[in-house]
Amino acid sequence: MRVQLLCPPPSLEGAWIRPRHAPHHAAIVAAALRDAGHSVHLIDEALKTTHLRDVQGDCARDACDVVLVMQGDYNRAIQPVVLDTVIRGLLAAAPDTPLFGVSRLREDTARGAMEALPSLPGMVFGEPEFSAVALLDALAKGDLSGVGGLALRTEAGITTTPPPAVDLDDSPVPAWDLLDLADYGFRPHQGPEDVTWPVLASRGCPYSCFWCEVQGRPAWITRSPQAVVDEVIELHRRYGARTFFLADPLFGVKRAWVIDFCGRLRDASLDIQWSCMTRTDHCDRELMQTMADAGCINVLFGVESLNPYALERAGKSLDPDTVEPAVKAAQAAGLEAVVSVMIGLPGDTPGGVERTIDGVIAMEPDYAQFFVVQVPPAAKHPDGRLVGGWEGGRFDFPGHAFAPEAFGPEAQLRRLQRRAYRRFYLRPSFIGRKAGRIWKRGDARVEAKRLARGARLAVSMALGRQPSR
Numbered sequence: 394m395r396v397q398l399l400c401p402p403p404s405l406e407g408a409w410i411r412p413r414h415a416p417h418h419a420a421i422v423a424a425a426l427r428d429a430g431h432s433v434h435l436i437d438e439a440l441k442t443t444h445l446r447d448v449q450g451d452c453a454r455d456a457c458d459v460v461l462v463m464q465g466d467y468n469r470a471i472q473p474v475v476l477d478t479v480i481r482g483l484l485a486a487a488p489d490t491p492l493f494g495v496s497r498l499r500e501d502t503a504r505g506a507m508e509a510l511p512s513l514p515g516m517v518f519g520e521p522e523f524s525a526v527a528l529l530d531a532l533a534k535g536d537l538s539g540v541g542g543l544a545l546r547t548e549a550g551i552t553t554t555p556p557p558a559v560d561l562d563d564s565p566v567p568a569w570d571l572l573d574l575a576d577y578g579f580r581p582h583q584g585p586e587d588v589t590w591p592v593l594a595s596r597g598c599p600y601s602c603f604w605c606e607v608q609g610r611p612a613w614i615t616r617s618p619q620a621v622v623d624e625v626i627e628l629h630r631r632y633g634a635r636t637f638f639l640a641d642p643l644f645g646v647k648r649a650w651v652i653d654f655c656g657r658l659r660d661a662s663l664d665i666q667w668s669c670m671t672r673t674d675h676c677d678r679e680l681m682q683t684m685a686d687a688g689c690i691n692v693l694f695g696v697e698s699l700n701p702y703a704l705e706r707a708g709k710s711l712d713p714d715t716v717e718p719a720v721k722a723a724q725a726a727g728l729e730a731v732v733s734v735m736i737g738l739p740g741d742t743p744g745g746v747e748r749t750i751d752g753v754i755a756m757e758p759d760y761a762q763f764f765v766v767q768v769p770p771a772a773k774h775p776d777g778r779l780v781g782g783w784e785g786g787r788f789d790f791p792g793h794a795f796a797p798e799a800f801g802p803e804a805q806l807r808r809l810q811r812r813a814y815r816r817f818y819l820r821p822s823f824i825g826r827k828a829g830r831i832w833k834r835g836d837a838r839v840e841a842k843r844l845a846r847g848a849r850l851a852v853s854m855a856l857g858r859q860p861s862r
């Protein structure tokens with residue numbers, strides 16, 4: 394079948410904003426459909442437009458047998474009203490072409506998504522590449538009754554079938570040839586000169602921090618170390634990929650898995666480097682050294698706060714005393730340590746946030762990032778309220794800003810965020826250290842370019858502007 398696989402824009406109004414993450418799940422779904430013999434046209438409208446007529450035009454240009462619309466993707470949540478408008482527009486433009494949503498959701502959250510999208514006729518969910526292949530097989534046969542992980546709108550209401558149990562090792566290498574990874578956002582701590590290739594070793598997370606986008610998704614599921622190494626080798630072979638981002642929301646849940654993975658990666662003897670995101674209570678010096686020996690150059694620690702009460706109220710279950718040892722262990726192993734902070738956790742206060750910023754600066758990580766907590770409307774918490782409108786494309790955490798009880802309007806949170814960036818990045822000691830590093834690194838030109846791009850990003854965020862590439 395000819396498949397139009399569409400990633401909708403996060404917004405249909407306001408200025409266009411470059412997405413920071415490629416639509417990873419869409420690329421996996423596209424690869425699975427191609428492997429099953431279908432032809433796939435993948436369009437990431439988030440890269441192109443905020444206008445419905447452009448989306449309709451793109452769809453109309455290519456004749457297809459079925460339209461699949463991503464309901465969300467890796468670090469991409471789309472406001473239901475935007476998504477519903479897009480779906481309505483596509484159905485109006487091609488009323489005879491079957492249209493289904495696609496998303497990595499559980500059965501209950503898929504039902505909720507169908508309820509929030511009254512124009513959507515049906516949706517595949519679960520681990521979506523498997524459900525999508527089953528859907529297309531069933532469409533070809535004209536009988537949808539055996540498809541697992543399918544929600545359908547019928548006259549009697551919404552029906553759902555449980556998604557099948559799957560082995561992620563059967564999941565294909567994403568169809569990155571259908572997208573240009575160079576088009577996506579840049580992060581100072583992850584991007585040397587070349588393109589960064591995302592790889593998912595697992596999906597989901599066993600923890601349940603209340604703001605996190607993994608909420609509402611299927612349970613944590615992992616691939617085998619060899620399957621992940623095979624994907625890295627394949628991307629290196631196919632595209633000459635050198636720099637990888639292990640994009641798991643939480644890389645390294647199991648220590649033995651990481652050690653096994655690193656051993657296999659080392660044995661592959663590739664000239665590559667990689668980064669990942671993890672928790673400080675999952676790290677020690679030996680593990681950091683094992684990762685460094687396997688090509689890891691950068692670890693982002695999801696710390697969020699050094700206020701134990703706020704961490705507890707947010708469901709983070711992290712001991713703040715683990716943060717500094719982990720940062721030091723990473724740096725001792727030669728890795729760059731990045732600390733990620735959330736401003737506005739339930740139970741936090743303006744003073745608590747300032748103390749977290751003080752503490753992070755004192756630890757001297759290589760980089761830090763500061764986000765205002767943003768959550769979809771369903772993620773309510775008794776210790777605060779949603780403030781402001783839905784921010785879609787601008788941040789890694791789409792949704793409404795969340796203000797804990799001790800905070801006033803959203804502007805107060807944004808002010809603290811800008812102040813955090815200014816305090817961390819515009820310190821003479823930080824700038825001096827980074828400048829000194831240029832001359833210590835083997836390739837001073839590459840390092841200087843990286844630093845210049847990072848500085849531009851940090852300054853624009855300190856000023857509260859949307860960073861450009």
Ligand code: SF4
Nearest residue numbers: 598600601602605642
């Ligand atoms: S530990 Fe990280 S990935 Fe897991 S739920 Fe919390 S914020 Fe999300």
